[in-house]
Amino acid sequence: MPVITLPDGAKRQYDHPVTALDVAADIGPGLAKAALAARLDGALIDLSHVIETDATLAMVTAKDDDALALIRHDCAHVLAEAVLELYPETQVTIGPSIDNGFYYDFYREAPFSADDLAAIETRMHAIVDRDEVITREVWTRDEAVAFYRKNDEPFKVELVDAIPANETVTFYRQGDFIDLCRGPHAPSTAKIGHAFKLMSVAGAYWRGDSNRPMLQRIYGTAFFQEKELSAYLTMLEEAEKRDHRKLGKALELFHIQEEATGSVFWHPKGWTMYREIESYMRRRLDAANYQEVKTPQMIDRSLWEKSGHWDKFRENMFTAESEGDRILALKPMNCPGHVQIYRQGITSYRDLPLRMAEFGSCHRNEPSGALHGIMRVRAFTQDDAHIFCTEDQIDSEGRAFCDLLLDIYRDFGFDDVRVKFSDRPETRAGDDATWDKAEAALESATNAAGLDTTLNPGEGAFYGPKLEFVLRDAIGRDWQCGTLQVDFVLPERLDAEYVAEDGSRQRPVMLHRAILGSMERWIGILIEQYAGRMPPWLAPVQVVVAPITDAVTSYAAEVRERLAAHGVRVQLDSRNEKISYKVREHSVAKVPFIIAIGEREQQDGTIALRRLGDKNQETIALDAAVSMLIEEITPPDLKNS
RNA sequence: GCUGCUGUAGCUCAGUCGGUAGAGCAACUGAUUCGUAAUCAGUAGGUCGGAGGUUCAAGUCCUCUCAGCAGCACCA
Numbered sequence: 001m002p003v004i005t006l007p008d009g010a011k012r013q014y015d016h017p018v019t020a021l022d023v024a025a026d027i028g029p030g031l032a033k034a035a036l037a038a039r040l041d042g043a044l045i046d047l048s049h050v051i052e053t054d055a056t057l058a059m060v061t062a063k064d065d066d067a068l069a070l071i072r073h074d075c076a077h078v079l080a081e082a083v084l085e086l087y088p089e090t091q092v093t094i095g096p097s098i099d100n101g102f103y104y105d106f107y108r109e110a111p112f113s114a115d116d117l118a119a120i121e122t123r124m125h126a127i128v129d130r131d132e133v134i135t136r137e138v139w140t141r142d143e144a145v146a147f148y149r150k151n152d153e154p155f156k157v158e159l160v161d162a163i164p165a166n167e168t169v170t171f172y173r174q175g176d177f178i179d180l181c182r183g184p185h186a187p188s189t190a191k192i193g194h195a196f197k198l199m200s201v202a203g204a205y206w207r208g209d210s211n212r213p214m215l216q217r218i219y220g221t222a223f224f225q226e227k228e229l230s231a232y233l234t235m236l237e238e239a240e241k242r243d244h245r246k247l248g249k250a251l252e253l254f255h256i257q258e259e260a261t262g263s264v265f266w267h268p269k270g271w272t273m274y275r276e277i278e279s280y281m282r283r284r285l286d287a288a289n290y291q292e293v294k295t296p297q298m299i300d301r302s303l304w305e306k307s308g309h310w311d312k313f314r315e316n317m318f319t320a321e322s323e324g325d326r327i328l329a330l331k332p333m334n335c336p337g338h339v340q341i342y343r344q345g346i347t348s349y350r351d352l353p354l355r356m357a358e359f360g361s362c363h364r365n366e367p368s369g370a371l372h373g374i375m376r377v378r379a380f381t382q383d384d385a386h387i388f389c390t391e392d393q394i395d396s397e398g399r400a401f402c403d404l405l406l407d408i409y410r411d412f413g414f415d416d417v418r419v420k421f422s423d424r425p426e427t428r429a430g431d432d433a434t435w436d437k438a439e440a441a442l443e444s445a446t447n448a449a450g451l452d453t454t455l456n457p458g459e460g461a462f463y464g465p466k467l468e469f470v471l472r473d474a475i476g477r478d479w480q481c482g483t484l485q486v487d488f489v490l491p492e493r494l495d496a497e498y499v500a501e502d503g504s505r506q507r508p509v510m511l512h513r514a515i516l517g518s519m520e521r522w523i524g525i526l527i528e529q530y531a532g533r534m535p536p537w538l539a540p541v542q543v544v545v546a547p548i549t550d551a552v553t554s555y556a557a558e559v560r561e562r563l564a565a566h567g568v569r570v571q572l573d574s575r576n577e578k579i580s581y582k583v584r585e586h587s588v589a590k591v592p593f594i595i596a597i598g599e600r601e602q603q604d605g606t607i608a609l610r611r612l613g614d615k616n617q618e619t620i621a622l623d624a625a626v627s628m629l630i631e632e633i634t635p636p637d638l639k640n641s
Numbered sequence: 642g643c644u645g646c647u648g649u650a651g652c653u654c655a656g657u658c659g660g661u662a663g664a665g666c667a668a669c670u671g672a673u674u675c676g677u678a679a680u681c682a683g684u685a686g687g688u689c690g691g692a693g694g695u696u697c698a699a700g701u702c703c704u705c706u707c708a709g710c711a712g713c714a715c716c717a
Contacts, residue, residue: 103712199711200645200712201644204643210714211714219711261707333717369713369714463717548676548677583678
């Protein structure tokens with residue numbers, strides 16, 4: 001008979017099998033009421049689960065980390081129940097909890113409208129109020145298949161069919177609704193509470209396969225407390241405000257228009273940022289012993305055939321015609337071009353590692369649905385480089401790269417970087433020994449750099465393993481920025497070689513690497529990270545000098561001159577407007593420093609400085625202010641030197 | 642690319658039952674010289690994304706198309 005060990009180490013002995021709920025009730029009625037599920041020897045179970053042997057047991061309540069996912073999953077079932085009650089012709093398929101809520105995929109001819117969503121949500125509240133008991137049932141797989149065949153639900157039949165014939169499956173029933181589900185679930189629908197909301201409906205392919213039918217996915221979110229829900233919704237609103245597409249327009253950084261979808265028109269202010277970032281990167285690359293090059297925008301198809309891109313990447317390549325039937329392709333990548341430079345002349349082992357960098361403008365014909373502001377475009381510039389090296393140098397080059405990348409990310413204000421490690425895919429080039437070596441080298445590079453990686457099994461490129469450096473945007477979307485890829489294949493295909501110590505000809509390894517990824521995406525991420533309030537060194541306009549009356553304009557102009565002479569991006573706002581109007585306007589434009597000049601400042605040779613976001617201002621002697629501002633706007637890599 | 646939604650002034654949006662287009666902000670002009678997040682007054686601004694159709698009449702209804710948005714798929 002079971003001995004139950006509780007989290008505090010206490011043991012309870014029973015002379016008969018008990019349910020998790022029995023144990024909870026034994027501990028106290030409050031706990032029995034609060035319990036949503038339990039954890040049996042670490043695994044989540046229903047409260048109704050019968051325990052027959054010795055085990056450790058912990059109750060899961062709203063305080064538990066897993067509890068939110070649990071009620072969200074419950075909520076998905078309530079959503080499905082509501083949909084079936086309102087639209088009986090609908091087929092339910094799959095509905096899990098996800099990071100910020102849950103969804104359920106439905107098959108139904110007619111699309112769900114916004115009004116439908118409101119009606120469904122209302123019905124969901126009613127179902128919660130009904131407090132339907134949620135019960136678990138164990139069926140044989142064959143029973144389940146027969147059930148769904150009879151109901152003519154092919155999607156469910158497919159799910160159950162995938163399970164081995166002699167196994168059992170579990171169903172969860174609440175009211176008249178029953179669904180194939182692993183569980184666990186809370187004991188009744190009332191446990192969900194009312195702090196939930198349906199967010200949107202959108203298409204989603206059945207089983208994530210674009211060749212299969214499209215279902216309608218209804219997204220929702222749920223919390224334990226109403227105020228948690230409203231906090232989440234407020235957070236979404238705030239995130240929307242820092243959307244780079246809105247800010248890019250509002251701050252006059254760039255625009256995109258119909259005639260050039262997926263390409264950016266950089267306005268003077270946006271281009272100032274762009275150039276500042278490019279200059280910074282150039283300094284960092286110089287310091288890290290990279291050599292910068294520039295390769296052709298269009299290259300004959302024959303080179304892309306050799307490199308393998310024509311085969312594997314043709315759909316995404318733009319082409320142009322010339323001289324009759326000659327086909328040129330706009331480069332989607334810089335690597336083949338770099339190999340052409342590498343191949344000029346003979347390379348000695350003494351020249352390796354050779355680090356070749358390019359701010360390479362690439363064109364890729366991305367699917368229309370993939371385009372997103374300046375984050376995902378068809379014309380973009382990579383801070384690309386290829387390191388030609390020996391296999392033995394992969395490790396040290398990888399480390400140096402990770403260090404450089406982290407240092408650069410830090411300079412831009414990103415400390416929290418997630419790294420995905422993609423190892424060997426099913427179909428690949430190169431033998432296992434080489435892969436072992438490459439993977440080990442990449443791993444040691446990340447370890448040395450102090451990076452935590454998550455494994456992305458089998459997601460490596462066919463030519464080698466890769467690291468992907470991922471940042472998350474304001475709206476919670478992940479964007480891949482940096483990458484480090486080990487490549488044994490391209491040097492072979494494009495016949496790159498070097499002369500080894502013993503005089504033999506050898507293949508170099510190519511490390512493909514980017515830090516920012518694309519200039520466009522990087523700037524988009526920066527805008528969202530800072531909500532448009534760029535660090536002073538990146539701000540398009542760093543200082544505005546605003547005279548309070550005409551009488552002091554000449555002194556204000558002098559202040560402007562002083563700053564401009566030191567390379568400060570400074571403007572004089574001598575318009576006939578009140579100082580409060582100017583302060584508001586330049587604050588809205590997110591200028592980091594506003595200098596107000598009045599009679600007092602003119603007389604004393606001072607300035608009144610106001611920092612963006614501050615309510616107050618300080619009066620500083622002009623000389624001191626100039627040197628302070630110069631320090632403030634100095635790019636991070638040039639500070640203290 | 643797929644599903645759904647959206648497209649009206651530089652921006653944010655309103656526009657009823659089909660009856661010939663409206664607000665705020667921005668812009669421009671004038672007045673105001675005013676010490677830290679919007680001074681007042683006036684003026685101008687639109688082939689209603691594009692093409693076709695229905696109608697006496699289309700921003701409004703229908704078809705096609707382009708673009709944007711959300712999600713899915715894609716991102717070597």
